[in-house]
Each structure stands twice: as C-alpha cells, then as structure tokens.
Amino acid sequence: MSSPTPIPAAAPSPTPFDGRLAVGLFGVLIAALISGINDRVTEITLIDSLGVFGLGHDEGTWISTAYAAAEVSAMLIAPWLAITFSIRRFAIAVTVVFTLLGVIIPMSPNLQTLLVLRVLQGLAGGALPPLLMTVALRFLPWNIKLYGLSAYALTATFGPNLAMPLAALWTEQSDWRLVFWQIVPAGLVGAALIAYGLPQDPLRLERFMQADWMGAALGMGWISMLVIALSQGERLDWLASPIIVAMLMGVAVCLPLFLLNEWYHPLPLFKLQLLKRRNFAYGLSTLCLFVIVATAGSAIPAAYLMEIHHYRPQQVMPIALMIALPQLVLAPLVAFVINRHWLDSRYVLAGGLILLTIACIGASFITSDWIREDFYALQVLHAIGQPMVVVPLLKNATGVIAPMEGPFASAMVNALRGMSAVVAGSAVENFITQREHFHSNVLLDAVGSRWHTLSPLVTQGSVAELAERVRGQALVLSFSDAFLALLLIIAVLFLILLTLPKRAYPPQPPVQP
Incomplete structure (x- = not known):
C-alpha cells in the first residue's frame, strides 16, 4: 500500500447540521433506495408481468433494456440539473414523477405506451441515487460525513438484495400491480421529507448558457x-x-x-481531471469491479436454486435477506470504525475482500446436492464483507473531493456504477450460458464414448432423463466456474488496493482563522 499523506484540513460545511437536514437526507435515501428496488423487482418479475400485458419474451427484453438505458443516462446529467434547479427542488420533482409513473404503468394499453412510460420512469429513477451522494457531500458537516456515505452504500448492498423478497411477496402473495405500485407510499414520504428537510438553494438558470x-x-x-x-x-x-x-x-x-x-x-458533466487524484481513481475503479462481485454474490445462488431445485422467489428470499438486512447495522458500524485516526481504512477494506474471497472459494465447491441452507454461511460472509469494502472505498474516494466538486464526482461515480451493474448482469448471464454449453459438450462426449455399452439398457424415457441430468450437471459446473471467475476479479481488487490508494484520514473540523 502507498505511504500515508499528511492529514488534510477539510473545507467547512456550507450548512450547519440539524434535525431538519437529517430528515431531508433520510428522504433522499428513501427515494434512492426505491429507485434501485423498483429496477430489480420489475426485472425479477418480468415473466409474470409480460403475461398480464400479453407480451412475448423478446418484447419484454426491450422493455428492460429501455429502462436500463434511460436510468444510467440520467445518472450522467442528474447532478448538473440538481445544481441548476437546486437540489431540493429537483429531488422533489423527480421523486414525485418517478412515483406517479409507477401508478400509471400497470394501466398501459399497449407496448408502445409501456415503453415510453418505462423510459420516463428510468430517467426519473436514475436521477435519484446521484442526489444522495451529492447531498452527503454538499450539506453534511465533517463529523458525520462518513455516516452519510454509509447511507449511500446501502444503495449498493441493501437495496438490490431486498428486491428478491419483495418480488416474491407481490407476485406470490398479492396483486401483480403492486410490483409497480409498491414505490408509491415510500415515494410520497420521501418527497415530503425532502421538502421539509433539505435547504433551498437559489435557481441558477444562467448555467444553461454554459451547459x-x-x-x-x-x-x-x-x-x-x-x-x-x-x-x-x-x-x-x-x-x-x-x-x-x-x-x-x-x-x-x-x-x-x-x-x-x-x-x-x-463546465463538464464528467470532470476527468479528478482521476489525477489517486484515491478518487482508486474508488471509482474499485466500485465498478465490486458491483460485479456483489451482483453475482446474490444472483448466482438464486439462479442455482431456481434452475437446479426449481425454487420459487419466495423460497429464495432468505438468501437475499441474509445479505440485505444486516446492512442497516453493518454499514453505519463500518463508518463508525473507520472514522478513527489510528485506523487505516485500507486494512478494513482488505479484510472485506478476504471475506468475499473465502465466500467465493467455498461456493466453488457447489454440487447438485446443495440446498438453500448450504448457502447461509457463505451469505453471512458476503453480508459482512460487502460494507467493509464499499464504505472504506467511498471514504477514500470522496476524501479528496471538495464540496463544490461533489456534483462532478457524483455524476462519474453513479453513471459508471450504473453501467457496471448492467455489465455485471450481462457478464454473469453470458458466462454461465457459455460455460454450460462447454460442460454439456464435454459430458455428452463422455456419454457418447460409452454409448455402445449403454445403448442396450437405454429406453426412450431414460434418454430424456439422461439429457436432463447432463444439463443439470453442466449448470452446476458452470455456477462453480462463475464463483472461480469472481476470484479473479477480487484478485484485481487486491492488486489495485496494494498499488493505487494513499491513506485517507477521517474528515477534519475546519481550520479556525
């Protein structure tokens, strides 16, 4: 690891922290969380939703693609718009629009209308996570800034893992329209809290001249x-x-x-010069790679249980909850621990990577006999390891960012994080598919080499059973390979940790004149 640098003096907070600001920050957190949850829940329940709308699988994939493209694109421009119209005004507007679109979408009469509404909701929903980081960097005073960043970390650890339980609840226990309507109460509460708590900055419409x-x-x-x-x-x-x-x-x-x-x-959207600061470059690259590990950490066990043992989302729910629920305690706890001058947060981050490494190694020994309970210990390691990675990297990355640079950092971090989530989903799915084809061919070749001795004993029914067993074993082997591939990503994260970041100290009180 690089040698430590002198303790920097933090810039004074532009607004004193009070109870109203805490309420406003909580409102932005609610809005950002429901944005991520809505994305994942609608993706998980896509098959059920398509049937209701009378759409086929190919049409459904374009609905998901359109939403994702709009969502990540909005992350690019949201911080600029927030500063131009004021964070409070913009946050209220996009939260309300996002919520109202959730009410309307189940009433879509045709595919074209559904696509338009989902794109609009993607734009509104994608604007919300960057606002949470922008608010934390803009308004929070030095002594609790890390706790604000730990709240942002929940959007990467808590929200995505809560999606599976909610999907199971709405599709198997309730009305399918609640998949879209679930955001309404939280969205209205979030908008009200934002209106009450966030300070009102002036309009800066002159920024359009330099846009x-x-x-x-x-x-x-x-x-x-x-x-x-x-x-x-x-x-x-x-x-x-x-x-x-x-x-x-x-x-x-x-x-x-x-x-x-x-x-x-x-006046760029991406201030690329920030990448000259080693800790920011480290945080950005690490977060992008971590998203892949975190996404796969819950997606692969769920896919295994559904494919091999035909679990329903409700049966998979405990796997996701074991990662999601502890984050409400662990994320602020990690912030509390690393908010100490004597502790180098890089060692906490390394400890988190070690826990994730152990979890992936253990999961690589997966067999077709594994059931849900076999994943519990591994999910506990993910639950502890993930906040130990996310919160320190946010501390390192944002420690070199001045409050006025927060919107630039937020746009870069969130847009690339959103893109990484798309990459992660595509990479995991495609990797498992390709490895399944490879293992299926190897297993079928092995069966073919012994076919002359097996054929007299084979009936039509046993051929179908054999094909199903070959496919199942190929899938199990492909899931094992996926966990091994995650080890390569974690190894890269270790290499970056050892070479790029400097030590980041906790935020300091402003220097008195």
Whole structure:
C-alpha cells in the first residue's frame, strides 16, 4: 500500500447540521433506495408481468433494456440539473414523477405506451441515487460525513438484495400491480421529507448558457448504445446482428469524442481531471469491479436454486435477506470504525475482500446436492464483507473531493456504477450460458464414448432423463466456474488496493482563522 499523506484540513460545511437536514437526507435515501428496488423487482418479475400485458419474451427484453438505458443516462446529467434547479427542488420533482409513473404503468394499453412510460420512469429513477451522494457531500458537516456515505452504500448492498423478497411477496402473495405500485407510499414520504428537510438553494438558470450540450448528447448516446449492446447481445447473437454491430460502432465513435469534450469543456458533466487524484481513481475503479462481485454474490445462488431445485422467489428470499438486512447495522458500524485516526481504512477494506474471497472459494465447491441452507454461511460472509469494502472505498474516494466538486464526482461515480451493474448482469448471464454449453459438450462426449455399452439398457424415457441430468450437471459446473471467475476479479481488487490508494484520514473540523 502507498505511504500515508499528511492529514488534510477539510473545507467547512456550507450548512450547519440539524434535525431538519437529517430528515431531508433520510428522504433522499428513501427515494434512492426505491429507485434501485423498483429496477430489480420489475426485472425479477418480468415473466409474470409480460403475461398480464400479453407480451412475448423478446418484447419484454426491450422493455428492460429501455429502462436500463434511460436510468444510467440520467445518472450522467442528474447532478448538473440538481445544481441548476437546486437540489431540493429537483429531488422533489423527480421523486414525485418517478412515483406517479409507477401508478400509471400497470394501466398501459399497449407496448408502445409501456415503453415510453418505462423510459420516463428510468430517467426519473436514475436521477435519484446521484442526489444522495451529492447531498452527503454538499450539506453534511465533517463529523458525520462518513455516516452519510454509509447511507449511500446501502444503495449498493441493501437495496438490490431486498428486491428478491419483495418480488416474491407481490407476485406470490398479492396483486401483480403492486410490483409497480409498491414505490408509491415510500415515494410520497420521501418527497415530503425532502421538502421539509433539505435547504433551498437559489435557481441558477444562467448555467444553461454554459451547459455541456455536446457532452450530454455524446454521453447519453454511448451509454444507451452500450446498454443495448450488452443486454441484447446474447439474444441477438452479438456480431451476427446488424443492430448490435451498429450499437458497438456508435459506442466506438461517441465514447472517445465524449471523453475529449469533457476534458476541455469549462463546465463538464464528467470532470476527468479528478482521476489525477489517486484515491478518487482508486474508488471509482474499485466500485465498478465490486458491483460485479456483489451482483453475482446474490444472483448466482438464486439462479442455482431456481434452475437446479426449481425454487420459487419466495423460497429464495432468505438468501437475499441474509445479505440485505444486516446492512442497516453493518454499514453505519463500518463508518463508525473507520472514522478513527489510528485506523487505516485500507486494512478494513482488505479484510472485506478476504471475506468475499473465502465466500467465493467455498461456493466453488457447489454440487447438485446443495440446498438453500448450504448457502447461509457463505451469505453471512458476503453480508459482512460487502460494507467493509464499499464504505472504506467511498471514504477514500470522496476524501479528496471538495464540496463544490461533489456534483462532478457524483455524476462519474453513479453513471459508471450504473453501467457496471448492467455489465455485471450481462457478464454473469453470458458466462454461465457459455460455460454450460462447454460442460454439456464435454459430458455428452463422455456419454457418447460409452454409448455402445449403454445403448442396450437405454429406453426412450431414460434418454430424456439422461439429457436432463447432463444439463443439470453442466449448470452446476458452470455456477462453480462463475464463483472461480469472481476470484479473479477480487484478485484485481487486491492488486489495485496494494498499488493505487494513499491513506485517507477521517474528515477534519475546519481550520479556525
């Protein structure tokens, strides 16, 4: 690890912390959490929703793709809009719009209307997580800033893992429309708390004269095209599809132009110069890779139980809850621990990576005999390890960010984190599919080599049973390979930890003149 740097002096907080600000921050947290939960719940329950709308699988995938592209694109521009219209005013508006769209979507009369409404909801929902980080960096005083960042960490650890239990609740125990309507009470409460608690900044409409219009067009363009390519690539056979080829070519053109524009623009959406600060570059790269590990940590056990043992979401629910619920205590606890001058938070982060490594090694020994209870100990390791990684990396990354730079940092962190979530989902699914094909071919070759001795004993029914057993074993082996692949990502995280970040001290009180 790099040598420590002198303890920096923190900039004074622009607003004294009081109870009203705590209420406002809690409102933004609620809004950000329901945004992530809505995304995951609707994705999990897609099959049930398609039947109600009378849509097929291919049409359903485009609904998910459109939402994801809009959501990540909004993360790029939300901090700029929040500063322009004021954080309080913008947060209330997008929370209310997001909530109202949730009410309307189940009433969609056709596919076109459903697509438009989901895109609009994706734009509103994607704007909410960046606001939570922006508020924490903009308003919180030095002595509780880490606790505000631990609240943001819940959007990466608590929210996504709560989605499976909620999906099971609404689809198996209640009305399917609650998949969309579940956000309404929390959304209205969140908007009310924001209105009560957040300070009201003035409008800054003069920023439109300096707006980075080219950056917004290029940024939202390459993000949308990359999301489409990643989410539709496997279904459309990648480079065999003209659509995927066009999307990838668009990314190849727009992304370099976007980066070049952001480097020279006086008021960019991405302030790339922040990457010169080693701790910010470390936090950004680590968060992107961690999202893949965290996503797979709950997605792979759930997929295994559903595919091999045909569990319903309600039966998988305890697996997700074992990661989700402890975060409400562990995230602020980790913030409390690392908010000490004598403790180097890099060692806490390394401890979290070690726990995740042990969990992945243990899970790689998976067999077809494993049931839900066999995952419990491994999920406990994930529950403890994930906040030990996320909270310290946020401390390291934001410790070098001044309050006025918060919107730039928030746009970069959230847009790339959102893109990483799309990459994670696509990578895990495609990796398991490819490994299943590989193992199926190997197993079928082994069966074929002994077919001359087995064929006299084989009946039509036993052939079907044999094919099903081969597929099941191939899936189990592919899940094992997926856990081993996660070890490679964790190894990269260790390498980055050992080489890039400097020691970050807790925030300090402002220097008195």
